[in-house]
Amino acid sequence: MHSLTIQRFETFWSQLSPSFSNRKLAIMGSEKPQNFNCVKTKHLCHFISNAKDSLRDAKRLGFMISTNLECNYDIIILELTKSRETNLGLVSSAEEHLNVGGKMIINGDNQIGVKSFLKTVSIHWPAEMVITKKKGKIAIFLKTKKLFCRWKKYRDFSINRDGYYTRCDMFSPKEIDKGSQKLTSVFSTNLFGEVADLGSGWGYLSKEALKLNARITRITLFESNYSAYLASKKNIDDKRATFRWASLENITNLKQRFNHVICNPPFHSGRSKDLSLLKSFIFLGSRLVNSQGCVWMVFVSGVYLENELREYFENIKILYKDKHYFVCQLLKPKTKGYKHV
Numbered sequence: 101m102h103s104l105t106i107q108r109f110e111t112f113w114s115q116l117s118p119s120f121s122n123r124k125l126a127i128m129g130s131e132k133p134q135n136f137n138c139v140k141t142k143h144l145c146h147f148i149s150n151a152k153d154s155l156r157d158a159k160r161l162g163f164m165i166s167t168n169l170e171c172n173y174d175i176i177i178l179e180l181t182k183s184r185e186t187n188l189g190l191v192s193s194a195e196e197h198l199n200v201g202g203k204m205i206i207n208g209d210n211q212i213g214v215k216s217f218l219k220t221v222s223i224h225w226p227a228e229m230v231i232t233k234k235k236g237k238i239a240i241f242l243k244t245k246k247l248f249c250r251w252k253k254y255r256d257f258s259i260n261r262d263g264y265y266t267r268c269d270m271f272s273p274k275e276i277d278k279g280s281q282k283l284t285s286v287f288s289t290n291l292f293g294e295v296a297d298l299g300s301g302w303g304y305l306s307k308e309a310l311k312l313n314a315r316i317t318r319i320t321l322f323e324s325n326y327s328a329y330l331a332s333k334k335n336i337d338d339k340r341a342t343f344r345w346a347s348l349e350n351i352t353n354l355k356q357r358f359n360h361v362i363c364n365p366p367f368h369s370g371r372s373k374d375l376s377l378l379k380s381f382i383f384l385g386s387r388l389v390n391s392q393g394c395v396w397m398v399f400v401s402g403v404y405l406e407n408e409l410r411e412y413f414e415n416i417k418i419l420y421k422d423k424h425y426f427v428c429q430l431l432k433p434k435t436k437g438y439k440h441v
């Protein structure tokens with residue numbers, strides 16, 4: 101069943117797309133290219149995303165792909181994300197990359213504040229048309245010669261209150277996540293040799309790990325969000341760090357095994373909870389660590405149960421627990437259910 105967001109878009113597109121044939125298009129804000137199957141001219145359409153998996157899926161469907169708008173377009177479709185600042189940054193980028201006479205289409209749900217967002221945009225760029233449908237709105241904006249460049253700042257990396265480069269389109273940009281802080285205080289000076297940081301974000305865990313542990317020979321950061329990957333490169337200046345823009349759900353044939361794995365696993369895909377993603381990180385931890393190695397993970401209490409960790413590890417030590425988080429050391433990975441990673 102399609103979400104209301106996409107049902108709204110499909111109805112709108114079926115009515116207007118005939119007049120948009122052979123135009124250069126771009127889609128931004130969405131992590132689900134499969135939701136845009138109604139766009140028939142995929143060969144003329146760039147799917148723009150930070151997420152490695154979404155770009156891979158978009159390419160398979162026949163879209164052109166990129167992490168940024170790279171040329172000028174006749175139509176840019178923005179599906180609002182849950183981050184207002186990210187949306188403003190995307191509007192500013194769209195404004196810059198539309199041909200004069202081109203159109204920007206904004207689609208969003210009431211739940212994420214589409215009404216107030218459209219009001220903010222309309223102060224500088226009045227909408228040509230707004231349609232209210234399926235618990236949300238779609239608006240069309242016509243590009244004129246006038247540029248207002250109002251929200252460009254949201255596309256820049258800036259230093260957050262804890263001193264790290266971040267941007268609004270990544271996990272916990274404003275400050276260090278409390279769960280990650282608990283994890284670093286638990287692994288402390290115990291890491292050595294080859295270390296993997298799974299879902300490394302803007303690099304907090306790895307930076308702390310390197311600072312506290314002279315015995316680390318190399319740390320490999322795996323992250324699927326392109327801007328977080330770029331931010332981590334800006335935050336960590338240490339020859340022992342290796343950065344990989346990769347989706348852990350799709351790494352295959354990784355021969356290397358690590359002495360330690362550190363991880364604050366994700367449990368959301370876009371706006372919805374995704375426990376299978378969380379589970380795949382636990383599974384991967386068990387595959388990537390060597391048989392004497394150790395996985396250090398933090399969980400939000402209530403999201404995953406200690407007992408469920410026994411599916412992949414023989415030995416589970418809870419090293420910290422409060423009503424918000426628990427941090428554990430996972431030892432003796434089980435080998436059953438082996439899949440190539």
Ligand SMILES: C[S@@+](CC[C@H](N)C(=O)[O-])C[C@H]1O[C@@H](n2cnc3c(N)ncnc32)[C@H](O)[C@@H]1O
Binds near residue numbers: 325363365
């Ligand atoms: C809870 S955050 C932790 C970020 C960082 N380690 C920290 O402690 O601040 C989880 C991270 O996993 C990343 N992620 C989500 N799915 C991923 C995947 N399939 N492969 C690699 N990274 C992924 C997210 O982009 C996010 O940065």
